[in-house]
Amino acid sequence: MIETKGLRKSFRSRQGKQTKTVEAVRGVDLMVREGEIFGFLGPNGAGKTTTLRMLATLIEPDGGEATVAGADLRRQPGEVRKRIGYVAQGGSTWDECSAREELVVQARMYGIGKAEAQRRAVRALEAFQLTEYADRKCKTYSGGQRRRVDIALGIIHEPKIVFLDEPTTGLDPQSRAHMWDEVRRLRTEGMTVFITTHYLDEADALCDRIAIMDHGEIVAEGTPAELKREVAGDVITVGVNGTTPQAAKLLDTADYVSRLETLDGGGLRLYVDAGATAIPQIMRTLEGAGIALGSIELHRPSLDDVFLEKTGRSLRES
Amino acid sequence: MKLLRDTWIVFQRQMLLVLRNPVWLIIGVIQPLYFLLLFGPLLKRALNAPTNAIAYQTFVPGLLVMLAMFGSLFVGFGLIAELRAGIIERSRVTPVSRMALMLGRSLRDVVSLLFQSILITVLAIPFGLRIKAADLLLTLLLLAMIGLMLSAVSNALALKLRSEDSLAPLMNAVSQPILLLSGILLPLAFAPIWLQRVADFNPFSWAVNAARSLFAGHPGDASVWQALVIVVVLTAAALTWSARSFARSVR
């Protein structure tokens, strides 16, 4: 559905007298398959929005190529526009208009006739549970309602692909869960969904496949399970009461620990080849040094561990 | 034709918003209204006009050109608000004609301007103003072109600058000298020669002269066709420039 090769974009921004060049996207190769929910995971400033804006024909790439829904991004931007929907990160409703008015005018801009546009607006309002507020001005909507209008606007013309830029940012857990349901419903209707997020659990639970982006580059691509499998071994978190630095020093040199990280909360995260044999070893090492063990926990790697392995940083902290 | 259809869609939505909040239409006529009520009565003596009617024949056309200038030059602020709200981006991902995004908005400004101009003209009637329908129509045409031109310029600048903070000082810096050099408040005939020569380079001073001829009942006066030619050429240039910058920054 989407294939990109070496997509690049840099911005020049002026700071005082100096002009600084920011390489927002530096060579992105992507493959998004038909009918999947594809997630773009990355910290702030990774280049997610910039990539999406290029694929949605909003900005011209500096280099590289892409086919979107069978149309060439550079040569047939008009065709691309007809086949995709795009929901911007910052929202897209006008305070003084109602959801219904917005939906009708959006449909009409896609070339849909007046009567049909009105029918589609009614259907979209129902599908996104907005009927109750349909004729109220957008400025009276809650954040979650507004976001639903944004998405309804993005798919009013029944595109093949819809790009959703951080559709759940700023929503409470309940609205987020609802939004996940909406996104899954779009997939059931046969749409390919390209979504960006910086929530690990969202990428893990919602997306069929993900690409992890950092500093304008894709550092990993695959299903969440595949990516996690790539992180060799297991992860063990250890809590020691107040003696974290000593414990860290001790365990870092232990040969069964392949990598160690001190957590914000005071605990330690250890990457080991095999959790089952490492746990007794850890306990013995700490006991030998007279360090009291508070807690110990074994778990499979998370997407954060994937991110950490690929970039050397934790997504949670950045 | 797609351009016409798209322009109509954009225009309809914009007009709906104007009518929903018509207070802005009224705010736009407040300044010329004050001028009409509080400055106009001074004019008979100041201009040494034989009657009030003649004083108003000189004053109201200038007032209308001023309305066209100021009403249209500041429409860019609305576009910046729309840019910020994501409305423009939402339109840009659709296949809607880029030209229509600009034209629909400019037409809204022209319609608002025509309404305001007719309102001011009607309100001047009790002061003794008289004008033939045909002459008024020609004046309105001239005003509509000025509105179209300046609305296009304002929107194009708004797209370039993208911030109220840079647009406002620029608009003030440009509009004040143009206003003073257009002979709107007092005829430039009172001005020293050098000032008149400078004013010759101000297209709006030509427009004011033409509107005055029309209000005086002389549609055949040379100033009328001269102003129409100047304004038509400039409007075409402004539309081209604005459409280009829409096409470029609004790919």
Ligand SMILES: Nc1ncnc2c1ncn2[C@@H]1O[C@H](COP(=O)(O)OP(=O)(O)OP(=O)(O)O)[C@@H](O)[C@H]1O
């Ligand atoms: N129009 C622009 N002009 C200058 N720099 C820009 C522009 N747009 C983006 N950038 C820069 O490009 C980089 C990537 O930005 P982008 O918005 O793509 O990140 P993102 O991954 O979407 O981040 P977030 O999660 O915060 O939305 C950032 O450093 C940003 O400052």
Ligand SMILES: [Mg+2]
């Ligand atoms: Mg972003």
